[in-house]
Amino acid sequence: MAPTTSDVPPWYKQFWPWFLIGLLFSSIAFSTLYLVMSIKFYDGSVQQDYYKDGLAINEQLAKQEHAQTLSLAASLLVDSRTGDIVVDLEGERRPDQLHLSLIFPTAGGRDRSLVLDHLHGGRYVTVIDEPLRHRWYLQLQPSAGRDAEWRLTGEATFPSEETIDLTPGL
Known part of the structure; x- marks a missing residue:
């Protein structure tokens, strides 16, 4: 017996789309955090010349x-x-x-x-x-x-x- 469309919940009620969206947003958040930290705590150990x-x-x-x-x-x-x-x-x-x-x-x-x-x-x-x-x-x-x-x-x-x-x- 094949599942009907009424048996499958909509995409926003399923786990995997939210898991993938969560991975995307967490990588954006951590990248932004590391960027802010690298700018704020710049050590200047490499000289320009x-x-x-x-x-x-x-x-x-x-x-x-x-x-x-x-x-x-x-x-x-x-x-x-x-x-x-x-x-x-x-x-x-x-x-x-x-x-x-x-x-x-x-x-x-x-x-x-x-x-x-x-x-x-x-x-x-x-x-x-x-x-x-x-x-x-x-x-x-x-x-x-x-x-x-x-x-x-x-x-x-x-x-x-x-x-x-x-x-x-x-």
């Missing part, structure tokens, strides 16, 4: 090699309670100021640039306004920007009571 930065790696290596020929090294100590940053510079050069770049690995908006003033011998100091947390890349140079004569680099996880070594290596 990445090609030029890639070509400039040789200049960075030359700065670090020059620091090595000058026998430069530094130790950095951050006091998490007072915010004091103390750098002891060893080597032939002792500029009046040093520039310390604190680079956050994933969020470019959190990067900081500090100027350290020379006290005596090879000691430089500055104060930071809020305590450092998490992992940071450190770059110490005699002047700000890409025109510096030499560069020392390091990496640290804060808060830390230990001294951090800044060396001419990459």
Whole structure:
């Protein structure tokens, strides 16, 4: 016996059309949610001029090699309670100021640039306004920007009571 048209309910009362429509709308909702989140929480980890930065790696290596020929090294100590940053510079050069770049690995908006003033011998100091947390890349140079004569680099996880070594290596 064949079903008659009166035995089959209309399409809007059946399960499968609503299941397929639900899949479609859920994929649209999740796509919109991911789009909004990616715009709102943009991390900016890829630079716009990445090609030029890639070509400039040789200049960075030359700065670090020059620091090595000058026998430069530094130790950095951050006091998490007072915010004091103390750098002891060893080597032939002792500029009046040093520039310390604190680079956050994933969020470019959190990067900081500090100027350290020379006290005596090879000691430089500055104060930071809020305590450092998490992992940071450190770059110490005699002047700000890409025109510096030499560069020392390091990496640290804060808060830390230990001294951090800044060396001419990459």
